[in-house]
Amino acid sequence: MSTQVTKVSPASLASAPHSGPGPIERILDSLPWWALPATVVTVLGLFGLYSIWTAFLTGGINQSGSYLSPFYSPTIWSTGPVSPALWVLGSPLLFRATCYYYRKAYYRSFFWDPPSCAVGELRHRKYRGETAFPLFLNNLHRFLFYLVLIVTGFLWYDVYLAFWAPDGHVQLGLGTGIMLVNVILLSGYTFGCHSWRHLVGGGLDCYSKSRLGQARYRAWQWVTVLNQRHPLWAWCSMFSVVITDVYIHLLRAGIVIDPHIVF
Amino acid sequence: MAVVDQPKPSVDAPIEDVLTASGLTGETLTLRVLKGVPGGDTAEVAYQVPVVAGMVILDAVHYVQHNLDTDLACRWNCKAAKCGSCSAEVNGHPVLMCKTRVDDLPAGPVTVHPLKSFPLIKDLVTDVSRNYEVNREIPPFTAAPDDGTPWRIPQQDIDRLYEFRKCIECFLCQDVCHILRSHDYSDRFYGPRFFVRVASLEMHPKDVLDRRDQTRDQGGLGYCNITKCCTEVCPEHIHITDNAIIPLKERVADVHWDPVRFVGRKLFGRNAD
Numbered sequence: 001m002s003t004q005v006t007k008v009s010p011a012s013l014a015s016a017p018h019s020g021p022g023p024i025e026r027i028l029d030s031l032p033w034w035a036l037p038a039t040v041v042t043v044l045g046l047f048g049l050y051s052i053w054t055a056f057l058t059g060g061i062n063q064s065g066s067y068l069s070p071f072y073s074p075t076i077w078s079t080g081p082v083s084p085a086l087w088v089l090g091s092p093l094l095f096r097a098t099c100y101y102y103r104k105a106y107y108r109s110f111f112w113d114p115p116s117c118a119v120g121e122l123r124h125r126k127y128r129g130e131t132a133f134p135l136f137l138n139n140l141h142r143f144l145f146y147l148v149l150i151v152t153g154f155l156w157y158d159v160y161l162a163f164w165a166p167d168g169h170v171q172l173g174l175g176t177g178i179m180l181v182n183v184i185l186l187s188g189y190t191f192g193c194h195s196w197r198h199l200v201g202g203g204l205d206c207y208s209k210s211r212l213g214q215a216r217y218r219a220w221q222w223v224t225v226l227n228q229r230h231p232l233w234a235w236c237s238m239f240s241v242v243i244t245d246v247y248i249h250l251l252r253a254g255i256v257i258d259p260h261i262v263f
Numbered sequence: 264m265a266v267v268d269q270p271k272p273s274v275d276a277p278i279e280d281v282l283t284a285s286g287l288t289g290e291t292l293t294l295r296v297l298k299g300v301p302g303g304d305t306a307e308v309a310y311q312v313p314v315v316a317g318m319v320i321l322d323a324v325h326y327v328q329h330n331l332d333t334d335l336a337c338r339w340n341c342k343a344a345k346c347g348s349c350s351a352e353v354n355g356h357p358v359l360m361c362k363t364r365v366d367d368l369p370a371g372p373v374t375v376h377p378l379k380s381f382p383l384i385k386d387l388v389t390d391v392s393r394n395y396e397v398n399r400e401i402p403p404f405t406a407a408p409d410d411g412t413p414w415r416i417p418q419q420d421i422d423r424l425y426e427f428r429k430c431i432e433c434f435l436c437q438d439v440c441h442i443l444r445s446h447d448y449s450d451r452f453y454g455p456r457f458f459v460r461v462a463s464l465e466m467h468p469k470d471v472l473d474r475r476d477q478t479r480d481q482g483g484l485g486y487c488n489i490t491k492c493c494t495e496v497c498p499e500h501i502h503i504t505d506n507a508i509i510p511l512k513e514r515v516a517d518v519h520w521d522p523v524r525f526v527g528r529k530l531f532g533r534n535a536d
Contacts, residue, residue, distance in 0.1 A: 030369065100489055100509050107488045114441040117492035118355055118379075127446045131485035139512070139520040194505070198513035206468035208417040217419050227505065 033116035040109035047238060051093070054245050055085035064251035065258070066162045067175045070182060070241050074154040091147035096238075098141040100194045101231045142195035152190050155183045165262055173260025178247050182240040189233035192226030290314040292365055293372040294323050296335065298386045305383075307374065308332070314365055320375060321349050321360035324387070336386035344498055347433030351387050352376040357435040357496045378438040380449075391434050393449055397457050400481065404464055405472045420468040426506060427463035429499040430456065436493035436503055442486050452483035455493035455503045462507035465514060479515045484508070 062069035071085050078084045107113045159179045165171040201220030207213040250256045292312045299305025312323045340346040342361045349360040381389035436455035442448050478484050493503045
């Protein structure tokens with residue numbers, strides 16, 4: 001039996017093809033350290049201002065035909081003196097505020113703790129992190145998850161209602177599609193939550209000997225798939241909420257007409 | 264911080280065989296290395312290094328050591344990104360020098376500094392012994408005394424622990440963590456590497472100790488604000504924050520932040536966890 005030997009010189013190894021960082025990575029690497037925090041502050045700030053405007057300053061419930069804005073769902077106490085959005089916005093906003101991904105985003109961008117990796121901090125006060133009030137309340141994330149679970153259920157119900165035209169026929173409109181995409185993105189964000197990942201199975205040490213261990217292991221694997229893209233779900237679902245709300249505002253104002261098919 | 268000129272070559276020997284054999288690109292790299300000892304002056308020294316195709320920063324540092332400045336101190340061992348010895352800060356980013364290619368860096372001078380979070384010994388060498396002291400504070404793997412061997416552990420019970428086993432203890436995560444780096448809480452905060460170790464023990468199906476309170480109290484888990492810099496610098500791509508620190512925070516929340524479990528424990532005892 002003969003063995004073929006290929007001689008490889010150090011020079012040929014050294015000059016072997018090397019892809020290095022891709023074009024996107026190179027662009028991101030070339031950005032100054034403050035670019036990301038500044039973007040996050042701008043986008044989250046605008047989202048906050050838009051939320052206040054649509055929830056409290058537009059008057060009435062943002063609803064057009066079968067389409068209900070996610071800012072107003074579920075609609076409770078619609079006849080009260082304050083906007084009904086007040087009663088439903090709390091849990092989704094606090095859910096996002098205590099979310100492990102958004103914590104990273106705002107600790108870096110708003111608190112500059114730190115603004116970026118290996119960058120010095122501007123404030124030199126005593127650091128307490130999440131060991132003291134108010135930031136230790138972030139540990140309550142899992143309870144807000146339970147509340148958001150209920151809200152997400154209502155949003156799915158709203159999508160179901162959006163398939164029904166006011167005259168009782170089934171309809172398929174652009175608004176239906178926007179609402180469906182929105183609730184899918186919101187569900188992807190909600191069910192990729194780190195707390196849910198822990199509750200569903202991550203907290204177990206031994207799947208093989210736990211009650212419902214196999215099912216919880218499978219569930220943990222599925223949630224992990226969603227969790228790996230948690231930041232993407234977070235941003236996309238935030239934008240989709242705004243897009244859905246804007247579209248319904250435009251319908252209400254008569255600026256656009258919903259293209260749809262009635263069956 | 265002063266930048267001084269490159270010293271005269273202290274060795275007349277030709278360029279290292281491997282580097283000069285071929286592959287020279289004809290370019291020259293300006294390497295600015297922080298030199299100094301504790302209590303003395305520290306200054307960036309600029310060296311001119313001929314660039315070879317595929318060169319990594321550790322190659323350039325070795326070139327300097329062999330040809331320009333034999334006094335330069337640098338810790339290294341495997342040059343294969345597996346021993347975790349050659350950690351340094353290249354252009355301000357904590358990296359392994361042996362894994363950082365020169366052609367991946369932006370054009371211009373390249374700075375090489377020692378790890379900022381650890382006491383300096385000399386030049387690029389720092390004292391990382393504090394990490395080993397922290398490691399000793401963590402109770403080791405402990406199986407139940409009546410858990411006879413040999414163990415048969417299903418794959419699904421052990422799968423997620425493999426990721427933690429990849430840690431090469433380069434301590435880049437410890438270096439970049441702002442709680443150690445900027446706030447100097449090394450006396451009250453374990454740091455990412457050791458949260459990975461605690462997580463690997465806590466999630467082990469055969470380990471019976473409960474380290475949650477210790478991790479919260481002595482380990483300072485609550486100081487971590489999840490900014491994920493540790494994950495970003497890990498050369499082994501361990502998802503330190505998502506797979507170790509956040510699960511530990513959730514396990515601590517099970518004990519201290521979960522009224523449902525609290526009621527369960529009161530009604531049904533410890534097993535309610």
